[in-house]
Amino acid sequence: MVRTRFAPSPTGYLHVGGLRTALFSFLYARQQQGSFLFRLEDTDRNRLVEGAEEDLIAMLKWAGITPDEGPGVGGDYGPYKQSERLEIYARHAQILLDKGHAYPCFCSAERLEQVKTEQKAQGLISRYDGHCRNLPRDAGLTRIESGEPYVIRMKIPENETILMEDLIRDKVAINSEQIDDQVLIKTDRFPTYHMAVVVDDHLMRITHVIRGEEWLPSFPKHLLLYRYFGWEPPQFAHLPLILNTDRSKLSKRQGSVSVEDFRKEGYLSQTMVNFIALLGWNPGDAQELFSMEQLIERFSFERVGKSGSVFDREKLNWMNQQYIKKLSPEELWDALAPYIQTTPFAGESPDRLKKVCQIAQNSLTQLKDIQNSLSLFFEDRGSTLSDPVLIEFLKKEESRVVLKAFLEQTETLETLEDSNFAEVMKQIQKITGIKGKNLWLPMRYAITQVEQGPDLHLMVGVYGKNKCRKMVEYALGL
Ligand code: GLU
Numbered sequence: 230m231v232r233t234r235f236a237p238s239p240t241g242y243l244h245v246g247g248l249r250t251a252l253f254s255f256l257y258a259r260q261q262q263g264s265f266l267f268r269l270e271d272t273d274r275n276r277l278v279e280g281a282e283e284d285l286i287a288m289l290k291w292a293g294i295t296p297d298e299g300p301g302v303g304g305d306y307g308p309y310k311q312s313e314r315l316e317i318y319a320r321h322a323q324i325l326l327d328k329g330h331a332y333p334c335f336c337s338a339e340r341l342e343q344v345k346t347e348q349k350a351q352g353l354i355s356r357y358d359g360h361c362r363n364l365p366r367d368a369g370l371t372r373i374e375s376g377e378p379y380v381i382r383m384k385i386p387e388n389e390t391i392l393m394e395d396l397i398r399d400k401v402a403i404n405s406e407q408i409d410d411q412v413l414i415k416t417d418r419f420p421t422y423h424m425a426v427v428v429d430d431h432l433m434r435i436t437h438v439i440r441g442e443e444w445l446p447s448f449p450k451h452l453l454l455y456r457y458f459g460w461e462p463p464q465f466a467h468l469p470l471i472l473n474t475d476r477s478k479l480s481k482r483q484g485s486v487s488v489e490d491f492r493k494e495g496y497l498s499q500t501m502v503n504f505i506a507l508l509g510w511n512p513g514d515a516q517e518l519f520s521m522e523q524l525i526e527r528f529s530f531e532r533v534g535k536s537g538s539v540f541d542r543e544k545l546n547w548m549n550q551q552y553i554k555k556l557s558p559e560e561l562w563d564a565l566a567p568y569i570q571t572t573p574f575a576g577e578s579p580d581r582l583k584k585v586c587q588i589a590q591n592s593l594t595q596l597k598d599i600q601n602s603l604s605l606f607f608e609d610r611g612s613t614l615s616d617p618v619l620i621e622f623l624k625k626e627e628s629r630v631v632l633k634a635f636l637e638q639t640e641t642l643e644t645l646e647d648s649n650f651a652e653v654m655k656q657i658q659k660i661t662g663i664k665g666k667n668l669w670l671p672m673r674y675a676i677t678q679v680e681q682g683p684d685l686h687l688m689v690g691v692y693g694k695n696k697c698r699k700m701v702e703y704a705l706g707l
Contacts, residue, residue: 230262230264231258231261231262231264232258232263232264232266232433232435232436232437233254233255233257233264233265233435233437233438234254234266234267234268234430234433234435234438235250235254235255235266235267235294235296236268236270236429236440237251237269237285238269238270238271238273239278239281239282240276240278240281241281241487242284242288243284243285243288243289243487243488244488245486245488245501245508245540246441246471247488248288248289248292248294248488248505249471249505249508249509250439250468251289251292251294252505252506252524253466253506253509253510253528253533254437254439255294256506256524256525257439257528258297259525260525260526260528263436264298265294265295265298266296266298266299266309266433267298267302267309268299268309268310268311268429268433269282269299269300269311269312270311270425271310272311272419272420272425273419273422274312274417274419284489286300286301288488288489291488292498292501292502293498293521298433306433311420311425314425314429315419315420317432318414318424318425318428321428321458322413322414322420324458325413325457325458326381330384331382331383331384331413331457332361332362332364332382332384333361333364333372333373333381334357334360334361334381334382334410334412335364335377335379336357336361340360344357344360354407357382357410362382378416380412380413380414380415380416381413383411383413383450383454383457384410385405385408385410385453386405387406388404388405388406389405390403390405391405391408391449391452393448393449393452394464394465395448395465395466395467396466396533397467397530397533397534405449408449411450423447423450424454426451427451427454427455427458430463431455431458436463436464437464437465438463438465439465439466439468440465440466440468441467442468442469442470443470448467466530469509469533469534469538470537471537471539471540472537472538472539472540473539473540474539474540474542476539479540484542488501493597494595495599496545497553497556499552500548500552502521503520503548503552504545504548506519506528507519508538508540509533510528510534511532511534512527512532513532546595549594549595550593553593553594553596556590558583558586561586561587561590562583562586564596565586565596568597568599569599569603571600572600572603572604574603574607581691582603584687584690584691585599585607585691587687588602588683589602589683592683605679606688606691606692614674614678614703614704616679616680618680619674619678619679619680620707622670623671623674623704624707627663628667628671628674629705631661631663631667631668631671632671632672632704633705634660634661635657635698635701636701636705638656639653639697639698642694644693644694645693645694645697646690646693647686647690648690650686651686654668654669654672672701673685674704675700675701675703676689676697676700678700
């Protein structure tokens with residue numbers, strides 16, 4: 230039975246890279262009818278960020294990535310928060326000490342700093358110099374009993390080749406000389422990530438560890454720990470980096486990176502899931518739009534690339550537009566309502582607001598764009614016509630003839646709606662003899678005040694007779 234996990238540290242808000250790790254782990258578990266776990270790796274107490282845990286859980290829920298086990302969900306392998314498992318790690322550290330695969334280290338921070346400086350001066354890679362590695366066991370015990378602060382380090386074998394197999398990458402070998410005697414338990418008795426992750430993945434029966442490429446350097450240490458404990462390691466898949474368009478590592482400088490920011494800007498969750506799935510995974514054909522169900526069906530590690538994938542914000546916008554277009558009127562209204570609420574137009578009749586939403590639907594890239602559409606529709610924009618091209622066009626004699634004819638034709642009309650607007654335009658054409666662009670553009674420019682935009686008929690319907698006449702009067706007053 231396949232068991233995967235997403236094991237974030239609550240050191241910040243969920244990043245798109247984290248969302249991808251969670252998504253791939255979820256897709257694979259669902260596809261294999263296995264279980265997907267959420268585990269909170271909160272052992273680095275100095276880096277905890279308030280609210281991060283809640284954000285991680287809320288964002289996964291928003292994306293439709295639902296854990297089968299986890300904090301607040303339950304499961305047979307809990308607790309799922311590492312800070313609640315300290316006793317388990319202590320017990321396992323003792324096993325390693327007893328087997329001689331770990332040792333207590335009493336080196337002070339000052340000493341370690343000094344070693345580092347010396348190594349740096351000699352041009353060496355900085356690593357622990359093994360000062361406490363061969364301390365006799367009894368001597369170590371006495372110092373522990375006397376209350377001296379200590380950490381527990383893992384003993385990396387000398388000059389050994391460690392072979393690493395990954396579902397995405399080719400086999401890689403590394404010499405153990407390049408690996409540091411990693412701290413497993415810190416002076417505060419909390420485990421380091423390396424200790425906790427291995428113990429938990431084993432005890433929680435994880436079969437596939439899916440995580441970002443930045444964890445590759447930790448991989449050999451983890452494999453060694455599995456060996457020291459005498460456990461069968463799970464399979465590993467290290468996902469490629471996510472890059473900016475200039476191929477540097479994805480960073481905030483080039484735009485949002487936290488899932489919450491994308492949500493706030495008005496990217497739909499289906500857009501984010503679809504877009505993120507294609508960062509590294511390639512379906513092997515031209516299809517670009519995938520529902521969660523389709524992703525579950527088609528995901529495979531064979532089709533995950535090794536090289537970094539670019540986070541193309543233009544493509545994200547395009548995709549969001551596609552998904553917004555697909556929304557039913559009710560879904561659209563639900564999605565847009567929070568963005569409408571914060572505008573001065575929130576009090577307009579729901580009927581008119583809904584009409585505006587529908588008119589704007591095809592032109593929205595992000596949900597927050599509805600705010601521009603609302604001001605376009607509801608604000609008195611009489612004096613905001615500033616585009617010289619439009620102004621020049623509206624000032625032409627032929628345009629003025631059309632606009633004047635519009636005022637005449639609508640004066641006695643009871644109402645002006647999208648349904649009778651075409652009839653009015655036909656009349657104007659008949660009377661003036663003006664047709665095509667020269668007939669329609671003056672109306673479009675006068676009423677919408679933009680060169681290209683929403684459907685003119687629908688807009689006339691939302692504005693109604695009085696506002697349309699007012700807009701035309703503004704244009705004639707130029
Ligand atoms: N706690 C690690 C993180 O923050 C988990 C890495 C792993 O999946 O092994 O990403």
